[in-house]
Structure formats: structure tokens, C-alpha cells
Amino acid sequence: MIKFKNVNKWFGSLHVLNDINLQVSAGEVVVVCGPSGSGKSTLIRCINRLERIQKGELFVDGMPLHDSTINLTKLRAEIGFVFQQFHLYPHLSVLENVTLAPIHVRKMKKKEAEALAMEKLERVGLADKATAHPEQLSGGQQQRVAIARGLAMSPKILLFDEPTSALDPEMIGEVLAVMVKLAQEGMTMCVVTHEMGFARQVAHRVIFMDEGKIIETGKPDQFFDNPQSDRAAMFISKILKH
Amino acid sequence: MIKFKNVNKWFGSLHVLNDINLQVSAGEVVVVCGPSGSGKSTLIRCINRLERIQKGELFVDGMPLHDSTINLTKLRAEIGFVFQQFHLYPHLSVLENVTLAPIHVRKMKKKEAEALAMEKLERVGLADKATAHPEQLSGGQQQRVAIARGLAMSPKILLFDEPTSALDPEMIGEVLAVMVKLAQEGMTMCVVTHEMGFARQVAHRVIFMDEGKIIETGKPDQFFDNPQSDRAAMFISKILKH
Amino acid sequence: MQIFPFFLKGLWMTVLISGASLILGTLLGFLLGMLRSRKNRLVNPLIGFFVDVMRGTPFIVQVFIVFFIFPEFGIQLEAFTAAVLAMTIMGSAFICEIVTAGILAVPKGQWEASSSSGLNILQQLRFVILPQAMKTILPPLVGQYVLLIKDSSVVSAIGVVELTRVGWLTVVRIPEGLMVFSLVGALYFAISYPLIRISNSLERKLTVNRVSL
Amino acid sequence: MLEFFSFRTIWEYRSLFQEGLRNTFLISIVSLFLALIAGVLACAARLSGWRGLRGVSIAYIESIRSTPLLVQIYFLYFGLPTLGIRIPEIQTGILALMLNSGAYIAEIVRAGITSVPGGQIEAGISSGLSYFQRMRFIILPQALGVTVPPLLGQAITLVKDSALLSMISVVELTRSGQMLTSERFMPAEAFFTVALLYLVIYFFLKYLSGWSQKKLIFRET
């Protein structure tokens, strides 16, 4: 489904992705973790070409992303992206947030798109908020709407960039619950997160990055309880300490 | 040191503080927790009069805050406040951030203030960053500078409003470590936080708020392991679940 | 070409009047802007009304009032002084708006942090708020300067011989009207364009890097 | 000059002031509308990837911003006929005001667009929306809110600038005042009336902008 082959990327002179090799197959759930600035966001932003890679090859759903002639709209319609800061459209209602892309990218009829959107909102438990505006929702609710917005395009892959780290502790649970459900239903997911509970419950693999490199890959329990590298061990001890 | 007597506050028609009674004595460490919107921030913001109370009496270090004639500058010089978002001054260096108030409020000489500031920066482990600008620091480092800034006025009380919840998980530890040290040295502290580890380690009392009321007060271990009220129990289960 | 020295004299007068009133107007505008950002219930409507009247009436009328109506209240001013005064007052209203907006754009947390340290309001403004507000203030402020410089042409009505007036006076004597006004335009351009470039580059420098659309 | 302030004369000249007010209002509305179009186009050109187009737009914007409107009017009215293009006064005035305000509006719209948070744009990109769809459905609606106050400022400037058309014999508000002055030698009456009427237009526009802003502003959470 996703295949990184010796992928490299620089911001100016900063080498943010350093020879990345990684494969994610359909239905797999991969958690990416690592210290701040290690390149986690950049990694998953490359998958839907929010960032371009500069060296190496990257295939997503068979499309070569290193090739500049590919159809980006088609690619992005297949991939949902959930941001740390939600980025809901503040001038649109919840329902309109979810139907915008189906109507204008998938060219669905408005009725049809709304039915679809209601179904997705139902799935994240927010069908009753369809007419509300984002500012009337709590952070956790906003993030769930953002997930519904991603789902509405019926993507083959869902990407999450620290979806819970802008949330109050009590709201983290409700968002993770939605993500766990999606994972269990077989969605292909790449998730940047430090939520160990989530990783242990549903991730097939945990990837640990530092300074633009993938340092370690492993099953969640094995990774958290028994990390191979010193850096990973130190990182885990830090996020566990308090 | 701090004494709330039937304190009430409204925002418009919203009753955010409802008959608060609370005493904090010198050297005590109090942790405040509760769901979002329950009035925690408002409560501690009243202590240095960032918010004014509308009914009841509030004494801080002997000064009656319900009285509008008190000397605010004097009051605030005695109280340090650490914000969730750090609020360092982005146009000043770390050292200048820390020396600003000592120079202009305490009327210290620049040299003297700098020596003091270096001592405080040392205490939070950032003496080597004195010449850096806030944007060059990680979130955890910024928050530690903010603590040093508070300490530089040699306050009698330190207030913290969710000091770690805007931080990446790996940085939470370094900030909590500084706070634990302060607590152990006998500083009077009121801390809004959901960090159970911190509360258990150093808090003398945990206060649980909901809907503007203090619902429960207790020793940390007793509160977290065996909450008396249903609301507190539910809240604790939520923040523990993931 | 023998008219050129005359034009330079006009240009000099334009620079003089604009320069003096920009400096004074900036000081007054900052003062008003700072007062206004305090949201005082008494002062604010007053400043608001002042700004509205200044923005809502033609500058020529303001100049006439200063020059021709003030004398009724015993204030007789030379044309130059009246021009500078009128420009200062008008400019300060516009600058006040820019400054208020700049101050309000500084995150509330900066006010809270500095007041928590015990700084008084003036210290907060001086050391914390204004230095940060300058980022938002500077680009439109320089842009406003250009507008004010161009507005200074209005004071020719009360007999100040500045650049535009020189244009009109010259056009009486020589036939090449278009040439005269090209020259006037070129000279205004010579003062304004550098300022506009400064404003643009300030805007580029002071606003954060952004994603491309 | 104020001693014998004559309201009667002002009343006597009411039809002249009416005509002036009407013309100022109409000219302003039409020019403002056209200037909005010109401004949005110029802004689009300025933000476009095409270097040539961008250059043209920057040249237009900066040359307009750094020269006085008076000179621009003079050029259109007396300069264009030498090239064989003759446009009547009112149209010349509208054209001049449109070109002039268009340049400022282009900058205002650009500022509005660049104020939309980057995350909004990325969210749009990630949903597969095209450039124009993002502009149309995400960026412009949000930019609109921020643009209203400076647009109001520009509209007010435009209204007052239309006074310069008196130079080329358009009877607008300022000219009506000048005519009263010239026929009756009553400058105080003339310019207080004119100022008051401009102020009326100003408050009308201000009210309009406050109203539309209430409908257009959104906060990102």
C-alpha cells in the first residue's frame, strides 16, 4: 500500500528524512513515535505529498509520488489526513465540513453527500452535532468531526499527526476510541502518537524515529517493554516517568 | 497565606465560581483538578487578581483582594504565575525575560538582576541558554524559563495553570522535575494539573472542582485511589483510561 | 528645464510639511492608540468619535477649519503652521487606528504575563507590548505615511506652495501641461516609492513564513 | 465667518447639494464595485505563479500607490485624448477611482488571503480540493471577514477622493459647496454642509461594514 525506498528529504541544509525504508500493507496499523523534531510529521506528510521527497522512491497505492506528473487530486482523495490542530473550516457547519470534498471532488449530489456525511458522523458519535459550527464543539468533538471529514472520502489510507496531543486529558479517550474502532475494522492507518495504550491495543508495528532516521521497528509490546536501541529506551523512559 | 471565603464570580450569567471556601497555608502545595470549564483557571487567576471576584472575601498574604484599593503591583510582585502557554516575551532574550521585572518593579541594578536571573536559570537547568531567544527553545525549556522568570521576583506564592499540558510528552518530565524540587524546598504552590504522578509525589492536598464548585478535597493518594464523589470517580476513570 | 529649481522648492516644502506632521502625528497617534487599547469606557468613545470625524470628513474641510475658523476663537495661525497642525491631527487619527489594531493583536497572554510580574501599565506597554505590536504596526504605518504625503497636496488651498501647487502655478505659464504633471507625479513617486518598498519588505520580514496556497 | 451662518441659504441650495450628494454616492458605488473586481483580479495576478503576470500586477499596484490621484485624473482626462481616446467626465472619474482604489484593494485582499491559517489550506489540499476550489470554498470566505474593516477604510477614502473630480467639472458634493461659495461667497455654510454630508456617507458605510462583518467573521478554534 505504501512503500518508501531510500527516501531522503532536506529543509535547506537540514536533513529531515535520511534514507527511509518502510512498507505498510493494506489493513496494517503503524504507529510512529520519536522525539520532537525527529521527522515524524514530515514522514507522514510525504505520504499525501503535503511535502515532496527529494531523493528515493515512494509508492502509495501503486502511484509513484517521486514522479511529478501523477494526478495529485486522485491521490489525495484516496488518503485521509487528520491534523493535530483539527483544522476544521470555521465558516462551515459540521455537516458542510464533511460534505465539502465529496461534493466538489467526488462530484456527489448534495443529498447523497449529506447522507454519507451523516453516516460518518454517526460513526464518530456526533450525528446530533451536524448543524453546529466548529467553535461550538469541544476539542475532542472537533477532532472526531475531522476524522469523519477524512472518512467521508472513503479513503484507502488514514494518516494521523498527533491527533490527541492538542486535547484535554478527558477528551483524549473519546478520540482514541474512534481510532481503535477504525483500526479494528481493517483501515490502513499511519499514526504519529505517543499514546502507548492505543499503540499496544491496535498497532501492528511501532516505528521509532530519531534525527530523520528510522531507528527501530517492532511489535508494540516488544518495543515498549524491551526496546533494542539506547535512544528508544531513553525516549520511552522519559514519556513514562511522570 | 491564601484564604477564600464564600467567593463567587460570574462571567455574564455564567456562574464560574460558586461559594468557594479554601485556605492554603504557607509552604503548602495544592493541586487543583477537574473537567474542562469547571473553573480551575478562574480560581487561581483570582489569586493574583487577573480576574476579580464579585462576592465574598479573598485574602492573599494578608491583603484583601476583594478591596479595590489594594496595591496590585505589590501583590503581584509577591506572586509568581506560570501559564499553560508559557507567554515568554518573544522579543527578549531568555536573560532579559527573567530580569525585566526585577529591574523595573524591584528597581534592581542591571548587574544585580542578571546575577539573580542566572541563579534562577541555574536552578531550572538553563543557565547555558541565557542569551538564546524563546523561539530557539523547546516547549519544555520555555516553560522552565517561565518558571525562572516567576522565581526571579522571589515570590511567596507560585501559581501554575496547567504548566505541562502544552508540552510534548518527553518534555513534561523536565518541567515536573523543577516543580517537584520547588515543592520540596517549601514553596507555597497552587497547581492546576492532571499529572497524577506529580500530585501523588508532592501535593499536600488535591482539590476537585466541577461547575464552579469545590466538590472534593483530600490527600492525593486517597483522592485518586478512592474518590468520595461519583463525579470525581468518573473524572479519574476518564483520565486514566488511555 | 529652468522650472526645475522651482519644483525642487515645492518638493522641499512637501517634504518639510509631511516630515513635521508625520513625526508629530505619529507621536499623537501612538498616544491615542495606546489610550484606546485600554478600552476605557469614558475615553474610548471620545477617541472613537474623534477618529470617525477625522476619517469621515474631507481633509480640505479640516484644513479650512484650522486655518479659517480657528481665528474666530482667537487662534491665528500661519499657513505653514496650520497645514502642519491639520495634517498632524488628521494623521494621528489614522495612525491611532493602526496602533490600536497592532496592540490588540499582541496575544492577551503577554499582558497577563507582564502584569503578573508586577509591571505597571506603562512598563507593560513600553517593555512588552509595543515592541511586539510594532510587527503589526510598521507595514501599514509606512503605507499610511505615503497616503499622508500625498494628502499634503491639499494644503495648497491655503497658500502653501508645495509640489502640487507648483504644478498648478507652472501649468499657467507653460504649455506642456502633461509634462508638468508627469514631473509632479515623478517627484511624488520619488518620495513614495522607496517608502512603499520599505513597507513591503517590512511586511515580508515581519510576518511569519507561510504555506503556499 | 461664522457670525452670520445662514441656514436659509443652505436650504435654498438644497437641490444643488442633493445633486452633489447623489452624484458622489453613485460615482462612489459604481467605482467601488468596479474597483473590487479590479482589485481581486490584480491580487489574483499578483499571487499567480506566472512571473509576467505578477510583474504587471506589481507595476500597476506600486505605480498607483506612489502617485497622487490628481495626477492620475489629469492623465486620463487630458492625456488620453492625445492618443485619440476621449472619455466623458463621469466615466473618466469612475475609471480613475476604479484604477486607484483597485490597487489598494488588491493589497487588502492579498493581506486577507495570507491571513488564513496555513492549516486550513493544508486541510483543503488533503481533501483533494483543487486550487480554485480551495480559493472559492475555504480561503476567500475566511479572508472576507478580515478584509471588511480595511475595505471600509478604502471605501471611505474613495468617497472622499471623488471630490477631486470637481477639477474636471463633475458636479459632486465638493463642487456643490464650491458653487455655493462662488455664487454667494458663503464658504462656512458650504464647507460645513459638505463635511456633514460626507460624514453621513461615512457613517452609512461604517454601519454597513459592521453589519457585514458580523455575518462574515469566523474564529478558528
Added chain:
Amino acid sequence: AGELDEIVKRGELRVAVQSGVAPFAFVDKTGKHTGSMVEFAADMAARMNVKLKVLDYDWDGLIPALLSGKADILAADMTPTLQRALKVSFCDSWYYVQPCVFTKTAAKYQTLADVNKPEVTVGVLLGSTGENIAKKYLPKAKIKSYKGSGRMVVQALLAGHVDVGVNDDLAVLMVLPDFPPNSVRLFPKRLGDGKDPLSFAVRYDAQDLWQWVNLYFKTAREDGSYKKNVSYWLESSGWKKEH
């Protein structure tokens, strides 16, 4: 104390002019105020034994300057009308201009009747004699009044914005040499009775000054200085080389 006392006490005669009207009042090559009216004003000041201060306003500033007391005398090419005289006192006319109709040489208009038609546009100067005259004699034509100098009207004519212009012939003849030769032609017959007065004006409570100005012109006519001024500035174009 009267106005004159004040002028003498002040040691300065303040005269408001509009420097857009060669050869009456304008700014010469060296940037100095000069012209027929300025010379008269200078002579007046000299005979009062005070200094002259020339205040140079835009059209909009002239009348307020007089009314607000910034200036003592208004020396502009203004025609006295009864309505205007309600606000200021006009001195005796010191000169008569002859308003004329002018048009492009190639234009078909020949007589006043040709021009007095709704489809004809007439260009005049705001507030000038020409404006009053045009309203009186060409009531059917459409009038556009410009601000600034007489040159504006000729320019508007040649640019095609108006069909004919009305201004005093002196002002027209004065600027014609600057335009392409033979491009503009004057109607042979002058408008009105051929003579329209120009007057200086003072505030109406300054009767002493009013009398003094009248007496001045009477004296000047008698001692020949009037003749000298007028023939140099208004009846020849010799000044053009010198200024």
C-alpha cells in the same frame, strides 16, 4: 480703530490672490508673485508706506481668507455681482474684460445662436467672469466649469471635452501662442456689452479701506501709473519675455 489704522499699525498690507491667472496674478520664472494685480497691490502698499504681503490661495481659499480676516484685500479676477456683494464690498471696477466665445478653428459654430443649444457644451472657469457670462448669454447650452487656470479650458476644448469655451479674451489670447498655431479661433463678437468689470474686494465693514482703494485707482489713473501697468501687462505681451 478702522481697518486702515490696523494696516498701518501692522505695517503690512495683506492681499489675497489666486496665482493661476496670468497676466493678472501669477508666479514667474523666478518663483516670484507678479502680474498686473500684484503690481497694483504693491503700489498700494508703497503708497500706504507699509510692506506688501501676497497671500496666494487656491480658488477655494480666496473668499474664506478675506472673510476670516487673513487678508485685507481680495485681488482676484472676480466680477462683482449683487449676490456676492451681500457678503463683501466690491471697490469700483478697475478694469473691463471682454468675455469671448472661442472654439476649434475647424468647428462649425459661427454665431452665438449656433452655440446656444442644448447639444453644445461650454467650458468655463469656476467662479470666473466667463462663468457668469456664459450662464447669462448661453442659457440653453450645457456648462462645464473647470478649476484652475484659463489654460484648462483651452486644453479641455482641444481634448474635445467641450465644444466651445467662454473666458475673457485677454486670458484666451494670452495662452493661445502656447498651443498649435491656428487651432483655436475666437468669435469676432464679444459677449454682453463687450465689457465686464473686474473689482477688488474688501470686507464690508472696512469702508475706510474701500474708499482708499477707490481713491487709489482714481489717483493712479491721473498720475499715469495705472496706464503704465495696464499697457505693460494687459495690452501687450512684452512681459512674457521678462517673466
